[in-house]
Amino acid sequence: MKILLQMIAIATLSVANVTTQAQSKSKPNVIYILADDLGIGDLSCYGQKKFDTPNIDKLAARGIKFTQHYSGSAVCAPSRSTLITGQHTGHTSIRGNVERGEDLEGQVAMDGSVVTIGDVFKNAGYTTGAFGKWGLGFIDSEGDPLNQGFDEFYGYNCQRKAHRYFPPYLWHNKEKVFLKGNDYIQKVTYAPDEIQKATLDFITKNKKKPFFAYVPFVLPHAEIISPEDAVFNKFKGKFKEDKPFKLPHNYLSDYGPNIDETKYASQLAPHAVYATMVTRLDIYVGEIMAKLDELGIADNTLVIFTSDNGPANEGGADPDFFNGTAGLRGVKRDLYEGGIRAPFIAVWPNKIKAGITSDVISAFWDMKPTFAAIVGEKKIGVTDGVSLLPTFLGTKDQKQHPYMYWEFPQAGGRKAVRLGNWKGVIYDIAKKDKPEFELYNLANDQAETKNLAKDNPKIVDEMLAIMKNEHTDSPLFPFK
Structure with a gap:
C-alpha cells in the first residue's frame, strides 16, 4: 500500500509538472x-x-x-x-x-x-x-x-x-x-x-x-x-x-x-x-x-x-x-x-x-x-x-486611433496632433500669446513643408480642441 501511494504521488506530481510546463509554454x-x-x-x-x-x-x-x-x-x-x-x-x-x-x-x-x-x-x-x-x-x-x-x-x-x-x-x-x-x-x-x-x-x-x-x-x-x-x-x-x-x-x-x-x-x-x-x-x-x-x-x-x-x-x-x-x-x-x-x-x-x-x-x-x-x-x-x-x-x-496627441512642455512649449493624414503642430506656446498653428497633409507631404492651416480652419479648430481636451494639468510640468 505504501509503495502504491508513493507511485500515485509521483504520477500526480509528474502530471502537475507537465501541466505547469504546458502553461508556461x-x-x-x-x-x-x-x-x-x-x-x-x-x-x-x-x-x-x-x-x-x-x-x-x-x-x-x-x-x-x-x-x-x-x-x-x-x-x-x-x-x-x-x-x-x-x-x-x-x-x-x-x-x-x-x-x-x-x-x-x-x-x-x-x-x-x-x-x-x-x-x-x-x-x-x-x-x-x-x-x-x-x-x-x-x-x-x-x-x-x-x-x-x-x-x-x-x-x-x-x-x-x-x-x-x-x-x-x-x-x-x-x-x-x-x-x-x-x-x-x-x-x-x-x-x-x-x-x-x-x-x-x-x-x-x-x-x-x-x-x-x-x-x-x-x-x-x-x-x-x-x-x-x-x-x-x-x-x-x-x-x-x-x-x-x-x-x-x-x-x-x-x-x-x-x-x-x-x-x-x-x-x-x-x-x-x-x-x-x-x-x-x-x-x-x-x-x-x-x-x-x-x-x-x-x-x-x-x-x-x-x-x-x-x-x-x-x-x-x-x-x-x-x-x-x-x-x-x-x-x-x-x-x-x-x-x-x-x-x-x-x-x-x-x-x-x-x-x-x-x-x-x-x-x-x-x-x-x-x-x-x-x-x-x-x-x-x-x-x-x-x-x-x-x-x-x-x-x-x-x-x-481617432487621433494621436503629444505635448512637450520644454523647449518653449510644443504640441502636436495627428488626425488621419493631417498633422498639426504648435511651437513656442509658453513664449507667445498667439503661436502659429502649422497644418500638414502627410499623405502627400511627409516632410511637412507646406503649411495648409489657413485653408483648413475647421481641421485647425478640431485639433485645437483635441490639444485642449487631452491635456491634464501637472504641477511638475506646468503647461498651457
Missing part, C-alpha cells in the same frame, strides 16, 4: 528592445545607405515592419514614461527631462500608483527584468524600476549618468556594481557590453518560464564613443570627418581629473564612431536572437525593436550626414515627424507572418494594451492605447 516570452536616439533612417531596412544593420534587417524580414509608428515623446524620460504607463504625454506623469535635485543622481520619479507594463506581466505570472537606461526615478523612490513591476534591473538608473559609456559603476537593483578599470580617467570597461551580458544572463536563467525583458539600450545616444576594436576598425577612415566634436564647445568635457560627467567627450571621427555604435547595437540584437535559438525558445518569443525618439545632433552626432530621419523634418526634441516617427519591428514565429509591412498608425502607449491582450491580463488600469495584437496576427479587427 503557452505564454510567450516578450523582449522589447528600445534604442536611444536612433533615427528611423539609421537602419538599412528603413533606407540607411552608408552602413548596414543586418541583424535588425533580419527581424524585419522575419516579421512585421511598421511605417507609421511613433515614439512617446521627443526626448528620453517622457518617451519611456508613455511606454511604461500606456498614457500619452498629456496624461503620463513624466513629460520632460527633469532632475530630482541639484547634484543628485537620478530624475524625478514617475507616479507609483499607475499600472505599468511591468505590472501587467507580473500579474500574468511573468518574471520581469529591465536592462539599460531607466531615467524614471531613483533607487527606493516610487519610480524605482523595482517599484514599477520589475523583478530585476541592471544598468543606468540616471539618464544623465548615461552620457558616459565608461562610468565607474552601474546599478544592479539597489546595489552599485563597479566596472573594472573605470574611474572617469581610465576607460577600460564599456558599459553597454556589461548590460548586454546581464540581458543574456536573464534570458538564460528564465528560459523555462515566461519572462518579459525590457531592454532600453543606451546606444547610439551621445557621447559618441566606442572601444577601438574590430567593429570600429570596420569604419575607421571610411567617412569624411568634416565636423569633429572638439573645443571650443560648451557641452564638451573629456575624461580626466576635471571631468564634468554630464557632458560629452570630444570625438574627432564622429561619423565613423556613430556608425560603429549603431553597428554594435545591431550586433547586440543578433546576439539576443542567437541566444533564443540556442536555448530553443525562439518560436515562443515575441521580439520588438524600436527607438525612443528621433536622431540627435549632440556630441558629434550628425543626422544630416546619415539621413537619420529618412527625409522627415526635425530631430530629437521636435514634434515634427523626424523627432517622433520611430522604427518598429515585431517578430513572433508562427504568429506574425514574415516580411509584412504595416501602415497602421500606432505609438508607445499602445504597448500596454497590446501586451495585456497577448498574456490575457485584464487589469491594466488607464491607457490611451489600443491593442496591436490584431495587426500582429493579421486579423481584420484592428481598432484605429
Whole structure:
C-alpha cells in the first residue's frame, strides 16, 4: 500500500509538472528592445545607405515592419514614461527631462500608483527584468524600476549618468556594481557590453518560464564613443570627418581629473564612431536572437525593436550626414515627424507572418494594451492605447486611433496632433500669446513643408480642441 501511494504521488506530481510546463509554454516570452536616439533612417531596412544593420534587417524580414509608428515623446524620460504607463504625454506623469535635485543622481520619479507594463506581466505570472537606461526615478523612490513591476534591473538608473559609456559603476537593483578599470580617467570597461551580458544572463536563467525583458539600450545616444576594436576598425577612415566634436564647445568635457560627467567627450571621427555604435547595437540584437535559438525558445518569443525618439545632433552626432530621419523634418526634441516617427519591428514565429509591412498608425502607449491582450491580463488600469495584437496576427479587427496627441512642455512649449493624414503642430506656446498653428497633409507631404492651416480652419479648430481636451494639468510640468 505504501509503495502504491508513493507511485500515485509521483504520477500526480509528474502530471502537475507537465501541466505547469504546458502553461508556461503557452505564454510567450516578450523582449522589447528600445534604442536611444536612433533615427528611423539609421537602419538599412528603413533606407540607411552608408552602413548596414543586418541583424535588425533580419527581424524585419522575419516579421512585421511598421511605417507609421511613433515614439512617446521627443526626448528620453517622457518617451519611456508613455511606454511604461500606456498614457500619452498629456496624461503620463513624466513629460520632460527633469532632475530630482541639484547634484543628485537620478530624475524625478514617475507616479507609483499607475499600472505599468511591468505590472501587467507580473500579474500574468511573468518574471520581469529591465536592462539599460531607466531615467524614471531613483533607487527606493516610487519610480524605482523595482517599484514599477520589475523583478530585476541592471544598468543606468540616471539618464544623465548615461552620457558616459565608461562610468565607474552601474546599478544592479539597489546595489552599485563597479566596472573594472573605470574611474572617469581610465576607460577600460564599456558599459553597454556589461548590460548586454546581464540581458543574456536573464534570458538564460528564465528560459523555462515566461519572462518579459525590457531592454532600453543606451546606444547610439551621445557621447559618441566606442572601444577601438574590430567593429570600429570596420569604419575607421571610411567617412569624411568634416565636423569633429572638439573645443571650443560648451557641452564638451573629456575624461580626466576635471571631468564634468554630464557632458560629452570630444570625438574627432564622429561619423565613423556613430556608425560603429549603431553597428554594435545591431550586433547586440543578433546576439539576443542567437541566444533564443540556442536555448530553443525562439518560436515562443515575441521580439520588438524600436527607438525612443528621433536622431540627435549632440556630441558629434550628425543626422544630416546619415539621413537619420529618412527625409522627415526635425530631430530629437521636435514634434515634427523626424523627432517622433520611430522604427518598429515585431517578430513572433508562427504568429506574425514574415516580411509584412504595416501602415497602421500606432505609438508607445499602445504597448500596454497590446501586451495585456497577448498574456490575457485584464487589469491594466488607464491607457490611451489600443491593442496591436490584431495587426500582429493579421486579423481584420484592428481598432484605429481617432487621433494621436503629444505635448512637450520644454523647449518653449510644443504640441502636436495627428488626425488621419493631417498633422498639426504648435511651437513656442509658453513664449507667445498667439503661436502659429502649422497644418500638414502627410499623405502627400511627409516632410511637412507646406503649411495648409489657413485653408483648413475647421481641421485647425478640431485639433485645437483635441490639444485642449487631452491635456491634464501637472504641477511638475506646468503647461498651457
